[in-house]
Amino acid sequence: MSDQIIQVAFVGNPNCGKTTLFNALTGSNLKVANWPGVTVEKKEGLTDYKGQKMNLVDTPGIYSLTSYSLEEKVTRNCVMEDNIDVIVNVVDASSLERNLYLTMQLLELGKPVILAMNMMDIVKERGMEIDTHRLPEMLGDIPVVPVSARKRTGLPVLLHAVKHHYQEPVEKKVVRYSDELEEKIAAIEERLRQKEGAQQFTRFTAVKLLENDEVTKEKHPIEISDLMDKNYEKEIINQKYDYIEEVVEETLFHKGQKEEKTDRVDQILTHSFWGVPVFFGIMALVFFFTFTIGDFLKGYFEVALDWLIGATATGMEAIHAANWLTSLVVDGIISGVGGILTFLPNIFILFVALGILEDSGYMARVAYVMDGIMGKVGLSGKAFLPMVLGFGCTVPAVMAARTLESDTDRKKTIFLTPFMSCSARLPIYVLFSQIFFPNSAMLVAYSLYVIGLFMAIVIAVIIGHVTEKSHNHNLLIELPEYKLPNFRTIRMYVWDKVKDYLSKAGTTIFIASIVIWFILNFNTSGMVDNVSHSFGAVLGHWMEPILAPLGLGTWQIGVALISGLSAKEVVVSSFSVLFGVNNVNSVAGMGALSAGLAQYGFGPLNAYALMVFCLLYTPCVATIATIKKETNSWKFTGIMIVFQLLLAYAASLLVYQVGSLLL
Amino acid sequence: MTLLETKTGNIYQVQIIRQEEKVLRRLEALGILEGTKVEVLNRKKTGATIIKVRGTRWALGEDIARGIEVEGYGHE
Structure with missing residues (x-):
């Protein structure tokens, strides 16, 4: 057995x-x-x-x-x-x-x-x-x-x-309906047996048929119209609930004594006026912690990374490793992968904060609080939940859109979700806002989150007009009791995300760094002495004229943006490799990258155009694959890719051209 | 009156639900149907309403709230 x-x-x-x-x-x-x-x-x-x-x-x-x-x-x-x-x-x-x-x-x-x-x-x-x-x-x-x-x-x-x-059949007639109903159920059961033979779930099927359930009717097309002199659905549901009330009456004692706690908290968090500002305040706080505490912890990582770089370089020299190998390890892998690892503290804090939000019971309230705003763009407040998840990672966010009832709402939500800045875009914002806007780095980073939200709203309004479905007030969601976030749950959640990040660093970013190193150091005739003869330079130069109007007409940027399609963090790791910067997130590293970019006349305005482009352009391959899987449509996925690319181009163009006029 | 016109803090009884079939069935499956007692907890200016039914809190959008006809049942 x-x-x-x-x-x-x-x-x-x-x-x-x-x-x-x-x-x-x-x-x-x-x-x-x-x-x-x-x-x-x-x-x-x-x-x-x-x-x-x-x-x-x-x-x-x-x-x-x-x-x-x-x-x-x-x-x-x-x-x-x-x-x-x-x-x-x-x-x-x-x-x-x-x-x-x-x-x-x-x-x-x-x-x-x-x-x-x-x-x-x-x-x-x-x-x-x-x-x-x-x-x-x-x-x-x-x-x-x-x-x-x-x-x-x-x-x-x-x-x-x-x-x-597990082998014990149960009593199916726990709920005994009225005699009238029971007779009808018995009659339908009999017909089911006659027409379709012995089967599982006869009583359930009979009840469902009596409830006029579409799916069951399709599966069991037996003639029962003579029994259906009216719709019995309500009676069946009511009689089930009547019995449940009886059960609760007899088995549950001292009901509802301490439920007010949730109601009291809700008076603030779901307040008719303050609800929305409170939500935005909470999100601002989440990102404030992500930047400040994250930066505070970052210092330790940098020291460790510096040590690792030094030790590796010395070690490889000591064993007389070939120059190309030392270059691959130090300039390729460590700059790329190591650079990304120093953003781990920011990612960590972001997910701790999101984890607490999700585990406290607040998330469902967000759907209620945002229902009015979302309703104006033709979506229910529930569609906002995948979007909040999108601040973490777009992949699970796209999957979470499944909880929406209608297919149009799902697709619309999936279309909007990539505009929420995911944690992979965080390193780009952190790095470039700190280098080019040292005095207002956090504000600049915030502004990108806001631009993303703003774009999502504008696009939703446009889609609403095109599809003539410009309002939606069909929210229906359960609001769970609040509870203190559970340590084990948060730990598991955060560890899962950190593991994802580390494995991404060890796979996608690792490979991307090697590829970038390779195309920078080789061309058809082998290893090159001068970077400007490499594959990478050739590819990048080809893109220069396209990106020049955005203030991004430097061949390295073209290469970094293309490589960023594998994962958005790769934009940062590619910059490290492309400009030969070790430990890019440290003060020295930022100085080196800034100096490297300055040669090409790349200043704050260019940096902002770059960040806007990274915010809006085509999502990473993992997201694209998920969107394809969830929508089951290459057409939809293709439209999204092209649309986002064009939008990113237009927005960066606007930023750079208008900015150039003003500054 | 509809659920939109109710006062927060009061208890009402559902008279009839006017909704498209899909929403109606959904509400019924959640135990919100004719005869059900509903406590109104909160409402926003947009009409979205929080109710408590059979010990569970639900947030309803304006359209859903408007489609639920209720009658006063008493105070908390």
Whole structure:
């Protein structure tokens, strides 16, 4: 028996802790946060309980077994079509009433269900009590296991229940509808059996047919019009909720004693007037910390990097390494990759701040707060969530657009997300604003974030006019309780991002640095003495006339911008390699880069035009691939690439030409 | 009256929901349907409204709030 792997699906409402539980059981590090819709894909992981192997499947959260949005379809298909042996229904015990609705539907399926009561600690904190003996009795005697995914308690008990109950069918008639309904359900069940033979989920299918559910009607086209003298959907839902009320009445005590905390915080954060300024204040603070604390920590990194450069150069000399090899390692890899690593503190702080925002429960409020503004450009406030995530990285942000209901809204949001300055663009802003605007570096960097936001709004307005859908006020999102950010969650989140950054430095940036070094030091006849004869110079010179009107007509810049398509940080690493600067983020490094650029008459205005270009131009390959995957359209992806390139060109042109006139 | 005309802090009962089919079904799945008790917590000038239903807070956009007809039920 233990050879067989039990297939376990984790199903539950959004934000009830499925992924936290899944991570705790499988040792995975999937992202969790405190807003509905973090998980948009099905994920699997193996675990083992006393020799019994289990394959756990984490699913996107759903409120009911309907399938209106993409994630809902994923979960419904997983539960109904995949080879699932047992459903672990994770419920947020602190809002039992809403969570039990899905439970009632799952029970109707007839597959083995185990109820994992998560967040029991919050129930206790709020002074509530749940009768965990009476509850299973009212749910057809399914196993009910209190767990705390965060504190990792109750986990073995849950696995034990899975092992022993995964073959136990459940009582499907937990909710007994009125006699009229039950008769109709029985009649439909009979017809289903006659027409389609014995099958799984007969009761569930019959109820869904009675509810007039489109997907079910398509799948089971049986004649029931004689039974459908009216729409029974409301009655069915109401009777389910009536039963749930009964359950809650009998099992939950001291309800609602300590809920005011969230309401009090909400009075400020979702205030009808102050909500928006508070949000922008919070974001400004996030970037303030990113720049200041990040810069403070940066010093230590630079010292370490300087030491490494010195030691490597001496070491390679001592072993009499070939000149080209020393050059490759010191001028190529260390300048490129090492330079990027010194921005790690900024990235770190940015993600700590974003992690705290996401885990506190504030994110969902942002959707509400920004709903008015977003509504004016034809999007719901929910579309703002992917955009906020875009300040971290565009790839997950584009994926998060799945939580939007309509396809047009999704595409529109995906189109706008790259205008939010991602963390990869941060090093470009930090470096160039510090070199060329030493007295107002932070302001200059801020201005780029604002330009990005502004561009997104303008473009959204234009799209709204073109598609004649210029307003949208269909926001519908759950606002979770606030909680103190969890240290483990934040640590995992930040470490994940830092790891991404490091692995990017070790792969994309590493390779890009070598390629740049190569094209700078070689041409068709081998290694060159003079850079101006290299492949790179030839390529760059070809681009000079195109970029000259933007004040970027220096061949190195052309090369850096092209290489930046691999990842935006590569723009910075390429500059280091191109200008032969070691430790570009240090005072000496900045001086050297500034001097190198000054030869070409590159001043603050050119630097600003460059930053604007980097903000707006074609996103990195990883983003492009994600956009293609999410929209499933090369046309859409292609239009985005070309559009952003043209927009970047136009905006930088404007900045440089107008700036030249004024200055 | 519609949910837009309600006062924050009061409790209401849903009479009828006028929405396109898709939104209607969505609301129903969340347990917001005829007869449901709704506490109004907050509203912005734009009409977006925060309500509490069955112990859960929801933020609703203006159009959704306008489509929900309610009747007074009492105070908190």
